[in-house]
Amino acid sequence: GDSVTQMEGPVTLSEEAFLTINCTYTATGYPSLFWYVQYPGEGLQLLLKATKADDKGSNKGFEATYRKETTSFHLEKGSVQVSDSAVYFCALGNSGTYKYIFGTGTRLKVLA
């Protein structure tokens, strides 16, 4: 069945470091892929998305590329800031199965 696997956290980085959070998926058909972010005390909000293979989603300096050959959607940012500290969730939405599932989340802590 459909599933999303993302790297365990927490991830602790210094300000201006490079960030990668790995996400892989299994799904039938051609799902859309998403990254959501949850800041402390807030709800989930969409960070970026990609709807087909080779699409690149980007927002606020974050980007992720839909790689069908490796079934991956890794999140990257070239230079993180303290304000990026949050929990990041990878997710997939599958129009074939109607499932919309999330990974377990990766907590990012950025130190000044």
Added chain:
Amino acid sequence: SQTIHQWPATLVQPVGSPLSLECTVEGTSNPNLYWYRQAAGRGLQLLFYSVGIGQISSEVPQNLSASRPQDRQFILSSKKLLLSDSGFYLCASPMGGASTDTQYFGPGTRLTVL
């Protein structure tokens, strides 16, 4: 635009008591609807989803159940709560109604089972 309402906002219940959480959606028709649980320090676990009235798919076998009596109403229930049912319950629906759209979330219900 789409709005998702949930109630109650918080709930404290004893073990073995029943549960009923309600979710209603405005601003769309025939939406796909989802129930998730976010336990403390953990991710979102998909519990149930529905693509139409009376249609319920269960993702995790447990003592919870869901029903969809009306197009824009989704109810999560239990006959007897367990301690492990504590958590933050979120109702959600994709922005454009399709499973490939951005997920809108309701404000959530925080359930504590004592």
